[in-house]
Amino acid sequence: MNLTAIRAMYVSEMARFFRTFMQSFLSPVISTSLYFVVFGAAIGSRIDEVEGVSYGSFIVPGLIMLSVMTQGISNASFGIYFPKFTGTIYELLSAPINFLEVVIGFAGAAATKALFIGTVILGTSALFVEMQIQHPLVMVLFLVLTCVSFALFGFIIGIWAKNFEQLQLIPLLVITPLVFLGGSFYSINMLPPIWQTITMFNPVVYLISGFRWSFFGVADVPIFTSLLAIGLFQGLCLFAVWWIFKTGWRIRK
């Protein structure tokens, strides 16, 4: 392992984040506050409780997951796509490093940013609603696993994308609908039976449900199913990364 190189990539990626620190910090704070105003105060006042939890508190895990997934993907995909776009990828290819080290450096930084934003949202939420975390260790495990998995997924998208349109395509057409329809703002039990069945094909449901369980001890699906789902997704991403590493797909001619 070329640890110095991993550190160089990680630090360089994080530097981009810190260059726009106020923006990176303020935007999740503002968007979370807006969600609380709209969903918590305006609409939430008409919904008493969901699964025995006040609606304002209920949406917190979903909000965190929503941001963590989209941020993990966008940071990692942009992080590796940008060198491809500017041509500086030549440096990564000619350096004495292997692809795994590149993944750790780039996806690691993207996961860190997502984790930071998740934590900021959690902190902001605590200002608006009463927070309780029944299973803090599971919460941290879920958060970290989600950050890492979606950073890996974003990294794969960044390698795959040949232009900026493709870079936006999967997050926009696949991830955002899945996250919004994955129970970020509602319990699956609130849906009509047919939609409950359809929703079960949405993998994000398992992640949000598991994460919510770590907060309130209530879930749409059993916690072990959720853990299995995030484990499976992580495994798939790792396999894809390994395959890219093996074949040099879309990286090395």
Added chain:
Amino acid sequence: MTNILSLEGVEKTYDSGFTALHGVDLTLKEGEILALLGPNGAGKTTLISCICGTVMPTGGKITVGGYDALTDFRKARGLVGLVPQEIHLEPFSKVWDTVRYTRGLFGKKRDDAHIERILRELSLWDKRDSRVVELSGGMKRRVLIAKALSHEPRILFLDEPTAGVDVDLRKEMWEVVAKLKASGVSIVLTTHYIEEAEAMADRIGVINAGRLALIEEKDALMSRLGRKSLKIELESPIREIPDDLRSYDLELSDNGYALIYEYEAGAARTGITRLLSDLRDAGLCMNDLSTRQSSLEEIFVSLVQSQEEVRS
């Protein structure tokens, strides 16, 4: 001198089926400057890319400092610095940060004194806190060189370092290369310009259609290049060269209206004065005189043609 780089039968066929390199053999001695010349699409950049790891060769063996570039890629690549043809830089990074980043990427411990030395040598020290996007084209090229030197490589690859660069900057680049050579770095550079090869290289290689058509010491090549020809146009045509002029090895051309005389441009005695006087004595009247120097391109063409004849 030992070989710092050796290539044996290096081949590259792209997925499209296009073969860019047909078994290239090449060695580079420690501390030497090798210029690779060749037309566009000849395979110069592919060759450099195979050595540096940005393109995977499909055959052959590359050894850098004794390390196999494929199986021992960490050690091999650690010895190599690459300055690409295009200006590939992250626009918003500061000069200092981007150069230090490359050093880290190559697994070298932080050494600010070394980075400072490089930046000073390349006249970039005053620009260390500038963002890349604010620099001129020439300065950006220097940043690329600084990055390539940041990890103290033993071989530096310069892929067309002066393409699209004005004359002054080109001269400056040559000075930079001379300094690098003096510091013991071996250099491989690709170029279109014969003056560039002449000014810098110890040896010159010519690549054409993915094959190394020639590799020769510069001085030997230059002496071949140094041949000039004098064309003497006659007032009236002659059918054959007069006996008195046979010792000059003249060639009759333009249907007897011209004589061609080849000579060494740098020679102490070219024989021109004596030839002109003998021509007058032989009763030949001249209309005009012109001289021309055989270009490197002509040498390439004749080389490539003779190679193709040998192959067929």
